[in-house]
Amino acid sequence: MDILERSHLTIIREVAREGSLTAAGLRLNLTQPALSHAIRKIENQLDIKIWQRKGRSLVLTQAGEWLLSLANRMLPQFELAENRLRQFANGERGSLRIGMECHPCYQWLLKVVSPYLERWPKVDVDVRQKFQFGGIGALFSNEIDILVTPDPLYKPGLKFTPVFDYELVLVVGPNHPLRNKKFIFPEELASEILITYPVAPERLDIYTQFLQPAGIGPRQQKQIETTDIMLLMVSHGRGVAALPRWLVEEFALRFEIYPVKLGKKGIAKKIFLGCRDSDDDIQYLRDFIEFAASSSLEI
Structure with missing residues (x-):
């Protein structure tokens, strides 16, 4: 018996949802002969009967009903994961962990974070103060994504932007x-x-x-x-x-x-925001730095 694949679950769900091979084929961008071939291939691969014919209709077997239940649970999770990954890739969703090496800057940070949360509602923002190896070490170890500091330490792989x-x-x-x-x-x-x-x-x-x-x-x-x-x-x-x-x-x-x-x-x-060079293409992180610099003109 071969491994169950996501494509198998997709075909089972669409055939059950549409009620006919023709309609299911349209949703899957397959011709009816191609879909019939795919169904036979699934059953051969899994070495089990999933459908049985009743007149001109295809009816799920007991194994097919269980696979349909699995498809209805698993496929939405795959689709959600892919959507989230697209959001991560486009910089629309993520986590922004801000490390503070400037105690007085909390007052300034409040003014920056509040409108930023409105602009990026799907980005989680966390503020951290204590680091096991200091702020620079926290950046290198990926404990934080941005370091707020008045004393930048320039090292390969990091960059610092003055904000005010x-x-x-x-x-x-x-x-x-x-x-x-x-x-x-x-x-x-x-x-x-x-x-x-x-x-x-x-x-x-x-x-x-x-x-x-x-x-x-x-x-x-x-x-x-x-x-x-x-x-x-x-x-x-x-x-x-x-x-x-x-x-x-x-x-x-x-x-x-x-x-x-x-x-x-x-x-x-000066106050600087430090980040990793490798994160430069993350839109929501870059936007925070740009927004912080522009907001700081008011201070």
């Missing part, structure tokens, strides 16, 4: 003595409690680009996970923080906080 510029500033409360200064020097933070996200100092720009080059450290570093709590603490004089200016201006509507420039020139940064 921002200035890193010091954030202080209403009664802080640094509030009205045009800019500050690193040594002015030596007596401060510096509130940061739970990230190692070597990955924080306030350390690598401002404090460490001057050989300065804060009196204390306090780590807080959420932006809201961080800024609540700053507004009540419990410490200072370093955040993007656009984020400070946005949260100033809720908290009494003030931005202060870090150094005479300030600290200019």
Whole structure:
């Protein structure tokens, strides 16, 4: 007995559905003689009688009825799978896993993801923050599809697209003595409690680009996970923080906080979206990057 094929199930379903070889042949793009030959070939291949003649009609045997039930269950699954694969190939459906190496960027990401979901209703979006081997490792290991980072690491097989510029500033409360200064020097933070996200100092720009080059450290570093709590603490004089200016201006509507420039020139940064070169032909991924870049013009 040979292996049951999908084409066998298709013929069984169409003959049963149409009720005649002529009508079934039209649906299958086969002439009646060709369909009759195909039916005999199926029975010979499977070594079992599937139809029996009753007058001028073909009637399914018990084995044929079971195969018809199987065809009605399996063929829609094949058709659904093929349709989904076409959608994947055309970039209409898929999964977009976004990795974050930029804590403040969650506020920006909300503004990008919301309209993106409207544009791509069949793409599942997932946001991930913690990676076993870091963001670059997560890209290479296919744990994520896009990495949001202010510090791109250019390696073969990856590409990074800048999506927006921002200035890193010091954030202080209403009664802080640094509030009205045009800019500050690193040594002015030596007596401060510096509130940061739970990230190692070597990955924080306030350390690598401002404090460490001057050989300065804060009196204390306090780590807080959420932006809201961080800024609540700053507004009540419990410490200072370093955040993007656009984020400070946005949260100033809720908290009494003030931005202060870090150094005479300030600290200019960019946010990049990284992805694998091999994914460049995925339309919904490419569209997210293009949409993110255009949306960021408003920040």
